[in-house]
Amino acid sequence: MPGAEKINGEWIKRYKNPWLIAGPCSVESEEQLLDITEKVAAQGVKVIRAGIWKPRTRPNSFEGVGAKAFDWIKSARSQFQVQFATEVASAQHVEQALKNDIDILWLGARTTVNPFTVQEIADALQGTDIPVLVKNPVNPDLALWIGAIERIYNAGISKIGAIHRGFSSFRKSQFRNEPVWQIPLELKRNIPEIPLICDPSHISGNRDMIFDISQKALDMGYNGLMIEVHPDPDKALSDAQQQITSDQLSEIRKNLKIRKATSNNVLFKNKLEELRDKIDSIDHDLLETLSNRMKVIGLIGEYKRDNNVTIFQLERWNEIIKSRPDWAEALGLGREFIEDLYKLIHTESIKNQTNILNQHTSKSK
Numbered sequence: 001m002p003g004a005e006k007i008n009g010e011w012i013k014r015y016k017n018p019w020l021i022a023g024p025c026s027v028e029s030e031e032q033l034l035d036i037t038e039k040v041a042a043q044g045v046k047v048i049r050a051g052i053w054k055p056r057t058r059p060n061s062f063e064g065v066g067a068k069a070f071d072w073i074k075s076a077r078s079q080f081q082v083q084f085a086t087e088v089a090s091a092q093h094v095e096q097a098l099k100n101d102i103d104i105l106w107l108g109a110r111t112t113v114n115p116f117t118v119q120e121i122a123d124a125l126q127g128t129d130i131p132v133l134v135k136n137p138v139n140p141d142l143a144l145w146i147g148a149i150e151r152i153y154n155a156g157i158s159k160i161g162a163i164h165r166g167f168s169s170f171r172k173s174q175f176r177n178e179p180v181w182q183i184p185l186e187l188k189r190n191i192p193e194i195p196l197i198c199d200p201s202h203i204s205g206n207r208d209m210i211f212d213i214s215q216k217a218l219d220m221g222y223n224g225l226m227i228e229v230h231p232d233p234d235k236a237l238s239d240a241q242q243q244i245t246s247d248q249l250s251e252i253r254k255n256l257k258i259r260k261a262t263s264n265n266v267l268f269k270n271k272l273e274e275l276r277d278k279i280d281s282i283d284h285d286l287l288e289t290l291s292n293r294m295k296v297i298g299l300i301g302e303y304k305r306d307n308n309v310t311i312f313q314l315e316r317w318n319e320i321i322k323s324r325p326d327w328a329e330a331l332g333l334g335r336e337f338i339e340d341l342y343k344l345i346h347t348e349s350i351k352n353q354t355n356i357l358n359q360h361t362s363k364s365k
Contacts, residue, residue, distance in 0.1 A: 008158040009193035019224030023049040039246035062237040070100040091124035106133035113137035122155035131159040166203035176205020201228040301353035
């Protein structure tokens with residue numbers, strides 16, 4: 001990302017580590033907002049999340065109370081000495097939020113996926129210095145996420161953060177949105193300075209899973225969490241199943257383990273280096289084995305070509321995708337992991353054999 005080194009990752013250090021943003025999915029009434037703000041602020045939380053406009057999948061769903069919530073936010077901020085973060089999905093939202101002194105803005109997953117909308121929001125942010133958090137797009141597309149961050153950065157905003165809220169998937173899963181952890185970690189590799197926040201509420205879709213996802217995020221070095229908290233979650237007007245009470249938030253925070261980024265212990269460093277050397281050696285052998293497998297795939301491709309046989313063989317693929325997870329399970333490896341791995345290998349094998357067939361075809365013309 002051009003100029004990524006100029007992103008100001010230091011701004012997040014004004015908040016306690018790990019940073020916690022907590023509050024209702026949607027602002028529903030002044031009483032609800034004051035109630036939850038008081039309870040969350042009493043725990044030392046300095047930033048309250050408050051959805052004013054809620055982009056919903058179905059048109060008759062609760063879509064937020066709109067701009068009238070700004071007066072309630074001002075009242076809560078004054079009473080409890082906290083900051084507020086809210087989602088913006090258009091340039092008009094940005095203008096209204098800035099006019100009403102909202103402290104932090106975030107772009108939702110449905111917004112991040114649309115470069116035209118992100119650019120309109122970026123244009124509306126020109127000349128401001130407000131922190132902006134960018135949620136991952138709905139679909140697992142790292143380039144879209146980076147592109148949205150670039151557009152905000154190019155508007156002159158240096159206080160940028162990324163929110164990992166998971167990705168939509170057709171696959172049956174325990175998650176509302178698949179975490180696909182490697183994508184936010186790859187984002188961090190591309191933009192090392194950007195603060196990374198996890199939204200366990202949207203990843204889980206289930207309050208019983210929030211602690212485990214929060215702990216995993218912190219274990220991987222995330223800078224903070226965004227958690228949905230409601231006075232009476234079961235009666236919430238949006239996303240009821242994934243919201244928790246302030247007491248549940250307190251319990252989660254009490255049990256979270258905060259780990260160090262590294263250790264200066266010499267014995268630790270030496271042992272870690274020794275184990276990493278072993279990993280490097282194993283990886284070299286693994287890649288050599290994979291290369292040998294692809295060479296055999298190439299020979300099979302030539303044999304199919306010479307005998308005028310199709311590349312894809314359904315019976316053989318069914319045999320592989322059934323047997324390899326069984327073998328893996330006997331070795332203590334996860335079935336799903338091996339299934340995904342072999343799907344990647346199979347895709348590359350099909351590609352290689354297709355190239356062999358196409359080379360022969362082009363030579364014969």
